[in-house]
Amino acid sequence: MATPRLDNDLAAVGAGLDALDAPNQEQRPSLGRRFLRTAVPPLIAFALLLGVWQALWAAAFWPEYQLPSPSSVWAAVAEAIETGRALDVLWTSVHRAVLGFLTAVLIATPLGLLIAKVRVVRAAIGSLLSGLQSLPSVAWVPAGILWFGATPSTIYFVVLMGSVPSIANGLVAGVDQIPPLLPRVGQALGAGRLAAARHILLPAALPGYLAGLKQGWAFSWRSLMAAEIIATSPQLGEGLGQYLHNGSSLNDISMVIAAIFLILLVGVGIELLLFRPLERAVLRARGLTGAL
Amino acid sequence: MTATLEPAAQSTLDAAVTLSSVRKSFGHGANSVLALDGVDLRVAPGEFVCLLGASGCGKSTLLNLVAGLDAPTSGSIRLTTSRPAVMFQEAALMPWLTAARNVELPLRLAGLKRGARREKAGELLSLVRLAEAGHKRPHELSGGMRQRVALARALASTLGSAEEGTPGLLLMDEPFAALDAITRDVLQAELVRVWRETSTAILFVTHDVREAVRLAQRVVLLSSRPGRVVREWSTVDGDEPALINDITTRLREVISGHAAA
Known part of the structure; x- marks a missing residue:
């Protein structure tokens, strides 16, 4: 008679502790409020920038061919959009960047895992890979042109040289930051080497890996622009870089600024639409809400 | 004989x-x-x-x-x-998995089918009185609850992966x-x-x-x-x-x- 009662008491104490000790869950603010908080400040900043630009242009400190008015840049962008040129140019560049980036992910992921887990490999090429990150990928363009000619191969080569080190290094950093207890738990639960990589190592390293992917995307995009600006040939078609190059050749500052604007737009757009939400979802699931 | x-x-x-x-000794020679x-x-x-x-x-x-x-x-x-299960001073739950998925992990490593995994993990979670908390992530649980999830996971790894009857x-x-x-x-x-x-x-x-x-x-x-x-x-x-x-x-x-x- 006494034992079940005691057991029930204990269950009640346990349930009370669970209720008291479990951390409170923060309520997510409503969609409208989140929009106000995240979208309005950058819009205001952008408007201010436009205002300053307009004022500087109106004050006519610099000649028109150096500082165009916002409206003439807008006209250049609008014209490119209307004639369909903008879409062609964007498509050429973005699909190259995405293809190059995906290839880089396929190469860098096993490479990063090898460097992180095999001591000899790390000793042999670990520092080389970090060093490659500080080498501007433009430096590969002349070599690429000599090796592959002014062909898409050169472009992809430069993109890969730019993004593979970032992605691999991100993965290595992610693996290095895994608490040592987790792989041990995996071993104790019966995970072999491959299963441990798939079920413990990769998911545990995901935040670092994602940071590497984000940086890798930025590097592939800017490597691509560098390659497109320098290597121009009819074979390559017209990407954003060539568009910028043409603007420069025509001494058309509005077109140059319009090109820069479009390059930025793609970079910011991919970051906001793809990487930011992905990173947030991953960090939020792990209770790492500090940076959000 | x-x-x-x-x-x-x-x-x-x-x-x-x-x-x-x-x-058991660690190290070699004079330093061991x-x-x-x-x-x-x-x-x-x-x-x-x-x-x-x-x-x-x-x-x-x-x-x-x-x-x-x-x-x-x-x-x-x-x-x-069967394979001995280990529980450490820290719960060491995988932070990217829910409580239920953490318990399922050793069963998954042992190659159990999804349905069987779910069922077994559910049983073990109710054994440690956490049947309601299966969908929560480790950071949403108190220290005691985490350690109970770790207990359920340890039991899953020693009981769930073996044939019935193996102690x-x-x-x-x-x-x-x-x-x-x-x-x-x-x-x-x-x-x-x-x-x-x-x-x-x-x-x-x-x-x-x-x-x-x-x-x-x-x-x-x-x-x-x-x-x-x-x-x-x-x-x-x-x-x-x-x-x-x-x-x-x-x-x-x-x-x-x-x-x-």
Whole structure:
């Protein structure tokens, strides 16, 4: 008679502790409020920038061919959009960047895992890979042109040289930051080497890996622009870089600024639409809400 | 011949784990440290044994050896159970998985189908009274709840992966040391309840004499540097306060023996 009662008491104490000790869950603010908080400040900043630009242009400190008015840049962008040129140019560049980036992910992921887990490999090429990150990928363009000619191969080569080190290094950093207890738990639960990589190592390293992917995307995009600006040939078609190059050749500052604007737009757009939400979802699931 | 063989076969059969003259040293040559020196220990199936000792007695080393995370320098360890499960001082749940998925992880590694995994994990979570918390992530749970999820996961790895009927073995390395007193008290009682319901053998490491006497059927005292079995006590029919006194006195003797050396 006494034992079940005691057991029930204990269950009640346990349930009370669970209720008291479990951390409170923060309520997510409503969609409208989140929009106000995240979208309005950058819009205001952008408007201010436009205002300053307009004022500087109106004050006519610099000649028109150096500082165009916002409206003439807008006209250049609008014209490119209307004639369909903008879409062609964007498509050429973005699909190259995405293809190059995906290839880089396929190469860098096993490479990063090898460097992180095999001591000899790390000793042999670990520092080389970090060093490659500080080498501007433009430096590969002349070599690429000599090796592959002014062909898409050169472009992809430069993109890969730019993004593979970032992605691999991100993965290595992610693996290095895994608490040592987790792989041990995996071993104790019966995970072999491959299963441990798939079920413990990769998911545990995901935040670092994602940071590497984000940086890798930025590097592939800017490597691509560098390659497109320098290597121009009819074979390559017209990407954003060539568009910028043409603007420069025509001494058309509005077109140059319009090109820069479009390059930025793609970079910011991919970051906001793809990487930011992905990173947030991953960090939020792990209770790492500090940076959000 | 048969007379000498039979007791040996007998003793392996009715033991979950048998350690015979297990030695473990770390490092080589002059720098090598002897952690365990000739440890003999037998845990019967379904028995609850506490290993007690001050720091440096090689308690954790011993658990690692039994868990197969490390190999003994000499001596042998024989297991008749399924894969032993280990619980650490920290819950060490995978932060990217929900509580239920954490419990499912060892079943997944053992190659169980999804439906079977779900069902087994559900059973084990209700065993530790967390049936409602399966969808929560580790950061949404309190320390005590996390440790209960870890217990369910450990049980999954020793019970779930084996065929029915194979006895389980649970190795616990000071699992409640990082918890506050009330939570620890509740969890100790929960552990005893779970142990009775699952009839798993438990090898539990602690430095807390009260905890050892409260939980275990048998308390084994280890000496420090190197670890050797000093003495054993049965707690089944004993006067608890007297036993605690007795063990504490002996533990103090073992520790103060190091001041002279």
